[in-house]
Amino acid sequence: MKQRCILHVDMDAFFAAVEQRDHPEWRGKPVIVGSPPDQRGVVSTCSYEARVFGVHSAMPSREAYRRCPQGIFVPPSMEAYEEASGQVFAIFERFSPLIEPISIDEAFIDVTGAGLLFGDGRAIAEKIRAAIRAEVRLTASIGVAHNKFLAKMASEKAKPDGLFVVPEGRDAIMRFLASHPVGALWGVGKVTGEALERAGFRTVADIQQADPAYLARVLGEGLASHLRALSFGEDARDVETAFEEKSLSREHTFLEDCKDRDAVREVLKGLADEVGRRVRAHGHFAAVGRLKLRWSDFRTITRQAPFETAVCDDFSLRALALRLFDAEPLVQPVRLVGFGVSGFCAGRSEQLSLFDDAPEARAKRERLCRTVDALRDKLGDQALGRVCPP
Amino acid sequence: MKFSVVRTKFLDGLQKVQNVVTAKGSLQILSNALIVAEGNQLCITTTDLDISERCFVECEVEQPGSTTLPIRRLASIIRELDEGKILVEVNEDDVASVQSGSSYFKIIGLPMRDFPPVPATEGKFCYRIDQGAFREMLRKTSYAVSLDETRRVLNGVLLAFKENKLTMVATDGRRLALVEHEIEFPPEADVEMVLPTKAVSELMRILGNDGDLKIYAQKNQVIFELGTTTLSSKLIDGVYPNYRQVIPGVCDERVVIDRELLLSALRRVSVVTTDKSNATRLTFSANQLTISTNTPDVGEGRDTVAVKYAGKEVSIIFNPEYVMDPLKNIDDDEVVIEMNDGHSPALLKCSIPFLYVLMPLRIS
Numbered sequence: 006m007k008q009r010c011i012l013h014v015d016m017d018a019f020f021a022a023v024e025q026r027d028h029p030e031w032r033g034k035p036v037i038v039g040s041p042p043d044q045r046g047v048v049s050t051c052s053y054e055a056r057v058f059g060v061h062s063a064m065p066s067r068e069a070y071r072r073c074p075q076g077i078f079v080p081p082s083m084e085a086y087e088e089a090s091g092q093v094f095a096i097f098e099r100f101s102p103l104i105e106p107i108s109i110d111e112a113f114i115d116v117t118g119a120g121l122l123f124g125d126g127r128a129i130a131e132k133i134r135a136a137i138r139a140e141v142r143l144t145a146s147i148g149v150a151h152n153k154f155l156a157k158m159a160s161e162k163a164k165p166d167g168l169f170v171v172p173e174g175r176d177a178i179m180r181f182l183a184s185h186p187v188g189a190l191w192g193v194g195k196v197t198g199e200a201l202e203r204a205g206f207r208t209v210a211d212i213q214q215a216d217p218a219y220l221a222r223v224l225g226e227g228l229a230s231h232l233r234a235l236s237f238g239e240d241a242r243d244v245e246t247a248f249e250e251k252s253l254s255r256e257h258t259f260l261e262d263c264k265d266r267d268a269v270r271e272v273l274k275g276l277a278d279e280v281g282r283r284v285r286a287h288g289h290f291a292a293v294g295r296l297k298l299r300w301s302d303f304r305t306i307t308r309q310a311p312f313e314t315a316v317c318d319d320f321s322l323r324a325l326a327l328r329l330f331d332a333e334p335l336v337q338p339v340r341l342v343g344f345g346v347s348g349f350c351a352g353r354s355e356q357l358s359l360f361d362d363a364p365e366a367r368a369k370r371e372r373l374c375r376t377v378d379a380l381r382d383k384l385g386d387q388a389l390g391r392v393c394p395p
Numbered sequence: 396m397k398f399s400v401v402r403t404k405f406l407d408g409l410q411k412v413q414n415v416v417t418a419k420g421s422l423q424i425l426s427n428a429l430i431v432a433e434g435n436q437l438c439i440t441t442t443d444l445d446i447s448e449r450c451f452v453e454c455e456v457e458q459p460g461s462t463t464l465p466i467r468r469l470a471s472i473i474r475e476l477d478e479g480k481i482l483v484e485v486n487e488d489d490v491a492s493v494q495s496g497s498s499y500f501k502i503i504g505l506p507m508r509d510f511p512p513v514p515a516t517e518g519k520f521c522y523r524i525d526q527g528a529f530r531e532m533l534r535k536t537s538y539a540v541s542l543d544e545t546r547r548v549l550n551g552v553l554l555a556f557k558e559n560k561l562t563m564v565a566t567d568g569r570r571l572a573l574v575e576h577e578i579e580f581p582p583e584a585d586v587e588m589v590l591p592t593k594a595v596s597e598l599m600r601i602l603g604n605d606g607d608l609k610i611y612a613q614k615n616q617v618i619f620e621l622g623t624t625t626l627s628s629k630l631i632d633g634v635y636p637n638y639r640q641v642i643p644g645v646c647d648e649r650v651v652i653d654r655e656l657l658l659s660a661l662r663r664v665s666v667v668t669t670d671k672s673n674a675t676r677l678t679f680s681a682n683q684l685t686i687s688t689n690t691p692d693v694g695e696g697r698d699t700v701a702v703k704y705a706g707k708e709v710s711i712i713f714n715p716e717y718v719m720d721p722l723k724n725i726d727d728d729e730v731v732i733e734m735n736d737g738h739s740p741a742l743l744k745c746s747i748p749f750l751y752v753l754m755p756l757r758i759s
Binding site: 290352353354355356357358359360361364368371 | 566568569570571636641672673674712714738740752754755756757758759
């Protein structure tokens with residue numbers, strides 16, 4: 006097989022960079038996009054000037070303020086970010102149709118077939134960076150390699166406003182990876198990281214040199230061979246252009262931890278409705294619902310259950326969400342509540358029943374929800390609301 | 396207790412009743428068969444507390460008595476023995492010695508006082524029906540029994556003795572199979588009962604082609620007597636749904652189809668369906684039925700069958716298994732399908748008093 010050429014493009018401090026672009030007076034200053042410091046909530050993105058103070062994304066805004074009181078706290082203006090993101094992705098499309106969006110500001114691009122037109126990976130990456138700088142007035146970091154894993158590692162190394170091409174050849178790749186911590190390997194989260202740490206694996210080099218049998222004992226056969234492959238820079242995943250959403254969810258963080266069951270229920274109903282609307286907008290039916298609760302001490306639980314049949318109406322979503330919630334004792338005040346669905350199918354075939362008309366009733370409820378969606382799309386979200394409980 | 400018995404007869408008897416015994420019962424006594432030697436016969440009884448089975452085996456009793464022995468182990472031993480006479484002697488500690496030719500076994504039993512009581516064949520009335528006919532009725536309906544335990548009353552076959560006929564019904568809420576057979580009994584003996592699945596399959600196993608079957612209806616239980624074998628079963632409690640109500644009255648369209656051709660075409664097409672995605676479309680047009688399915692990530696299948704049909708084009712989607720089930724269990728060369736449109740129940744009939752109601756699938 007022909008050696009692939011994959012780019013991983015990651016915008017630098019994207020939200021903060023857009024804010025600094027649009028507010029010249031904030032340039033060179035610590036800009037922190039996210040919740041205001043006097044409220045619950047976290048930092049979404051911060052500028053490199055803020056990172057110097059130890060601020061990073063997902064940090065509670067209060068903590069960010071403590072570390073960087075002179076920071077400019079800005080609420081996110083998603084429309085501006087989405088516009089910039091659209092421009093950036095339009096630039097990618099000039100070079101290859103094989104684009105896998107990871108998020109609003111990050112994507113893999115397979116440019117294997119673009120070599121004759123635009124030059125090698127480095128040349129294409131330079132062109133993309135130049136175009137983004139000139140047309141969107143933002144900076145991007147790009148990693149170039151022959152697979153997704155290495156490309157992503159390379160863009161990390163390139164940050165900020167840089168370009169890094171992973172060297173060719175097995176030895177060079179192993180050297181490139183060796184000094185990274187094991188946590189950099191795709192698939193190593195908190196639990197696996199701790200297991201590796203306990204077994205004495207700290208860097209990718211430790212994995213490269215590990216006895217495969219010992220590693221398998223620590224992690225299990227599957228994960229061990231996966232991590233070994235990654236440690237040698239092997240990753241066969243394709244750039245997936247037709248990215249299918251596997252789950253949809255919404256969550257809500259309370260301004261004050263909530264002890265009131267009914268209040269949480271009310272929020273949960275709203276979340277279920279929002280999820281339902283998105284499921285319908287995608288033309289999906291969902292098979293499984295999942296409740297997420299975070300207690301005031303940050304412990305988080307999730308509870309999930311299948312729907313009787315694949316559904317997309319708010320009534321079914323609400324019913325499952327509330328059923329899962331009602332089965333949970335409130336051991337602590339609730340900090341966050343979330344609801345999501347997964348197991349999507351585009352169509353549904355439903356066996357009709359001789360004795361009950363549940364499928365008919367469900368079809369009616371779906372029509373009702375779709376009608377409400379259409380009215381809200383046209384007249385605004387406040388145009389129509391529910392008066393009575395389900 | 397001491398008796399001698401011919402191997403084949405003993406084995407026959409044990410095999411007849413051993414199915415009732417659950418492989419991993421919680422109560423040890425339920426793994427055992429009650430064996431009583433009296434007169435010139437053995438009476439062998441098994442039970443799982445819901446169903447009891449009893450049969451008689453001819454033997455020479457030297458010393459009458461009774462005990463309980465682990466039936467599966469006993470049957471395995473008898474199966475392995477050479478043909479001939481088997482001598483069984485049980486001491487007062489319920490330890491049995493089994494001797495035949497050069498073979499000798501000692502089997503530990505349990506005292507009979509621990510064995511649960513088994514219902515006696517009595518009832519205010521006894522229905523009589525040919526064994527083969529009853530087995531055929533079970534065959535034509537039992538596949539439609541519900542396996543979903545949330546609605547217990549559907550986990551069995553309804554036997555309705557009414558107006559000089561026995562009506563048997565099974566349904567899982569998606570399809571319903573019904574068969575009728577005329578028998579004679581006085582009007583005051585009208586009764587309805589729901590027979591649990593395990594009793595149904597056990598009956599289908601032990602019923603012969605001919606010979607009388609006597610049915611004794613009692614409160615909460617029923618006893619079937621066929622020759623020297625008796626099966627008693629608890630009944631499922633609850634009100635069976637009003638099945639008459641879901642049988643469509645008049646249908647607009649009527650198709651006559653060769654049963655074997657329809658069955659084999661469905662078999663072929665259903666190969667490309669999966670458990671999750673089994674929607675199969677039946678399109679009836681002038682003298683032709685097209686069966687097609689399209690399963691994401693698997694493939695497509697299509698087949699056509701010649702039919703006798705002159706009505707409007709009707710397209711209706713079914714789970715193919717539900718169409719094949721009745722076709723596998725009736726013997727007519729031709730079947731009739733009646734329907735109205737793609738979203739109401741269809742009816743399958745044949746020359747005998749049998750009908751099958753099937754709800755379609757709806758695609759959204």
